[in-house]
Amino acid sequence: MSRRVLLHVGTPKTGTSYLQDVLFRNRAQLLKHGISYPADRFDAQFLAALDLMRLRWGGLEQDAVGAWDLLAQRIRDHDGTSIISHEILATASRTQVARALESLGHQPGGDTSDGGTEVHLILSVRDLVRQIPAEWQENVKHRAAFRYARFLELIRDPERSHRVGAWFWGVQEIPDILARWGADIPPERIHLVTVPPADGPKDELWRRFSLAFGLDDLDLDLGTERSNPSLGVPESALIRRINRAAARDLSPAHYRPLVRELLAHRTFSKRTGSPRLGLPPDLYPWVRELTGSWIAELTEKKYDVIGDLEDLRGAPRPTGPFVDPDRPPPRQVNNAAIDAIKALLLEAAHRQAENERLRLELEDARREIIRARTPRLMRSMEWTVRRLESNDTGRKALGVYRMARGRNSRSA
Amino acid sequence: MPPNDAALDRVTGEGQRRAWAWAAALREGATTPWHEWSGTGEAFRPRLPGAQQLELLRRLNLAASRAGREVPVRLADRILAAGVSGRGRGDLGLIGADPDQRFGPRPVDPGTLPDEELLRVAAGLIADDVAATGVGAEPDRSLIERVRAVRRPWVPSYVIVGSQWLVEPCVDDLVARGHRPGGRQPMAYLLADDLASVIAHAWTARAFDQGGQRWPAFLEGFAQAGHLPPRADLARMARSAARRYGAGRVTVVLDPSQLADRLGVRALAAPPRLGAHAVDLVRRVGEPLGLLVPTEQRPALLRATLARRLDGRGGPSLTIPRRWDTWLRTQAERIHHEIAAAGYPVLGDLDRLLPGPLVDDAVLPDDAEVLALAVGLLLDPMTPRPAAGPTTEEGS
Known part of the structure; x- marks a missing residue:
């Protein structure tokens, strides 16, 4: 039975991709210190979360059948500390939370006296001033075609009846997430990791994660290629327009590598000079009030x-002007579009070259198959003909043979 | 269900006690709506179920009492313990049950919840039932069935292509009669119908293997893009068959009885007749089912379970709203023209491709009707497949 589980359930856009990448690439090193991060592929825990919450995700859920039970089994089998981390877990319902905790060996009230698992809940959190625009951007990178203004309208609907609003608050309303996940966990085992301000020290967030997960003294490889980079205003606006025009015609299997990976992550995220997406000025008072109520609640709970x-x-x-992604500067969008076209052209050229290489490889393979199936006598004859054709005497002899064969053929 | 004191929700106020009493009464078969409920009681399970689960149970009690039946306590407990599947709001609180609640989605009067919310719970439960039936993609066949399925040498070489929804039952039946498709240089028969029906079949097939959008959104997406769903584009299917089997080896079938004559059978098997609401229920159940069984098993499993149970139910067949008339006619005429121009032989009248006039009151899936079907399936659930044993033929 695992003694401790560090259960990191969100929130999105708080450096979770980086953390999960560090954990995944250092699995072996962590295990040497008794810490298990059970995952055979980088998205294994994401699949487990989809399974737990029975969520469709553009076809990825196909790989998720039974993934949570498998993860829980591996955790129960590990004698030491285990880590689970995925941000979409934040939106789990109370029923799903109960199933998750029970499957990990959690006893009511967090009782460990009878071999129950000591579950620590970790929630990394960031201010809504950054989260709101980041969530719209994330929607846009997942095929959404609605405008920023529409998104803001949906998340301000008090009924949360639209799936966008329901999802946003499901993964962002910190007191509610903790009420769902933490109802049966002692407050001292609930850890809030706040994301420092944008102008804070570069490594501060990792330092805080490291403290929360007890990774301080471990020698881990922190270099990473996976991250979830943010986009500027024209780039976000452009992707939304692309979604409107083309997302319907692109299957998730094509959308993901071409739009999200190639355009958003590998092309647009490098355009660092564009204006950043922010919160509209008129929403600051609402966010300030809401955040104040959250801070009061979290303080009272003594997490x-x-x-x-x-x-x-x-x-x-x-103090500067707000750049509205629903009315982006056309020139900036055009420049981003040129970069997009360039990236897509290069990708098309690369794929064409790859197709050509594969075609030649296939031709070679076909030739080899024919050769392997051709009888030895035939191969010897071909070899003889090639040798004879390589010099004058041989060619003359071959000519005589062909004339004789031709006469014979006619007479036949 | 025995209460576990350590894990029970704190019953802190009058509202909570009232909610627990309502839940307990529903568990015993009550049909009183929440806003009329006045009794109080204590917690009897670890957590108070969400408004969706409680209201679904009340609807089940209503349906059962109308039929002079009772909801078994085991089923009631299953509903109270169920999750809410898919995206959207999680378990919702009851209005008035917890006046101190300051965060999370607003509590609701469960009686005012849209049927859609109740269907999210019901679909998850039905998906569990479907998965538990254990029906595999390949049913066990008796010896006689296997002998009957051996390909007869005199059967002409053929393949059947077209709308998956029509083709699969037809081919399955032909195989069972020994008319296995294939053979040397087969003739490809493209099963066609009027385009409105073909589009409905495309959505139905999609409901079985992917789930996906509702019928109106499905139509709107393709109509606005100005093309047909790939599974309804008969001209494209004919071209594809011509490339594969040869241009002169494709025949378009608009009169299935003529194809039956050619193949030497009395009639071609038709798919189950699922009404609009039934197809929508399959679509909804397919989504959570996708997380319970491997993707490749899902369509066969749904056909073997839900489709059989819902055959002949779920209201009239789907139709297309009049607003898409221009799109439908343009596409039908294009297909008619392309098939005629390509010179494929036709069994039946090619003009049958052209849809009839669309009516104002189109048949669309209705959430209330879909929920009624779902409630029926919960009251009389599909049962797990019995352990394999000798079949009647083998045993006799």
Whole structure:
């Protein structure tokens, strides 16, 4: 039976991709220290979360059948500390939370006296000033075609009747996430990791994660290629327009590598000079009030805070103009579009070259098959003909033979 | 269900006690709506179920009492313990049950919940039942069935292509009669119908293997893009068959009885007749089922279970709303023209491709009707497949 489980359930856009990448690439090193991060592929725990919550995800759920039970089994089989981390777990319902905790060996009230697992809930959190635009952007990178204004309208609907609003608050409303996940966990085992302000020290977030997960003294490879980079205003606007025009015609299997990976992550995220997406100025008072109520609630609950709850207030309203992604500067969108076309052309050229290489390889293979099936006598004859054709005497002899064969053929 | 004191929700106020009493009464078969409920009681399970689960149970009690039946306590407990599948709001609180609640989705009067919310719970439960039937993609066949399925040498070489929804039952039946498709240089028969029906079949096939969009959204997406769903584009299917089997070896079938004559059978088997609401229920159940069984098993499993149970039910067949008339006619005429121009032989009248006039009151899936079907399936659930044993033929 595993003694401890560090259960990191979100929230999205708080450096979770980076953390999960570090954990995945250091699995062996962690295990040497008794820490298990059970995952055979980088998205194994994401699949487990889909399975737990019975969520469709553009076809990825096909690989998720039975994934949660498998993960829970591996955790129960590990004698030591195990880590689970995926941000979409934040939206799990109370029923799903109960199933998850039970499958991990959690006893009511977190009782460990009878061999129950000591579950620690970890929630990394970031201010809404950054989360709101980031979530719209994430929607856009997942085929959404609605405007920023529409998104803001949906998340401000108090009924949360639209799936966008329901999802947003499901993964972002910190007190509610903790009420669902933490109802049966002692508050001292609930850890809040706040994301430092954008102008804070570069490694501060990792330092806080490291503290929360007890990774401080471990020698881990922190270099990573996986991250979830943010986009600027024109780039976000462009992807939304691409979605409107083409997402319906692209299957998830094509959308993912071409739009999300090639355009959003590998092309647009490198355009660092574009204006950043922000919160519209008129929403600052609403966010300030909401955040204040959250901070009051979290303070009252006496959770373990790694960082500072004040981080949740976010940066003050910027003095510069707000650049609206629903009315982006055309010139900037055009420039981003040129970069997109260039990237797609290069990709098309690369794929064409790859097709040509594969075609030649296939031709060679076909030739080899024919050769392997050709009788030895035939191969000897071909070899003889090639040798004779390589010099004058041989060619003359071959000519005489062909004339004789031709006469014979006619007479036949 | 025995209560576990350590895990029970704290019953802190009058609202909570009222909610627990309502839940307990529903478990015993009550049909009183929440807003009329006045009794109080204590917690009897670890967590108070969400408004969706409680209201679904009340609807089940209503349906059962109308039929002079009772909802078994075991089923009631299953519903109270169920999750809410898919995207959207999680378990919702009851209005008035917890006046101190400051965060999370607003509590609701469960009686005002849209049927859609109740269907999210019901679909998950039915998916569990379907998965538990254990029906595999390949049913066990008796010796006689296997002998009957041996290909007769005098059967002409043929393949059947077209709308998956029509082709699969037809081919399955032909195989069972020894008319196995294939052979040397087969003739490809493209099963066609009027385009409105073909589009409905395309959505039906999609409901079985992917789930996906509702019928109106499905139509709107393709109509606005100005093309047909790939599974309904008969001209494309004919071209594809011509490339594969040869241009002169494709025949378009608009009169199935003529094809039956050619193949030497009395009639071609038709798919189950599923009404609009039944197809929508399959679509909804398919989504959570996709997380319970491997993808490749899902369509066969749904056909072997839900499709059989819902055969002949679920209201009239789907139709296309009049607003898409221009799109439908344009596409039908294009297909008619392309098939005629390509010179494929036709069994029947090619004009049958052209849809009849669309009516104002199109038949669309209705959530209330879909929920009624789902409630029926919960009251009389599909049962797990019995352990394999000798079949009647083998045993006799």
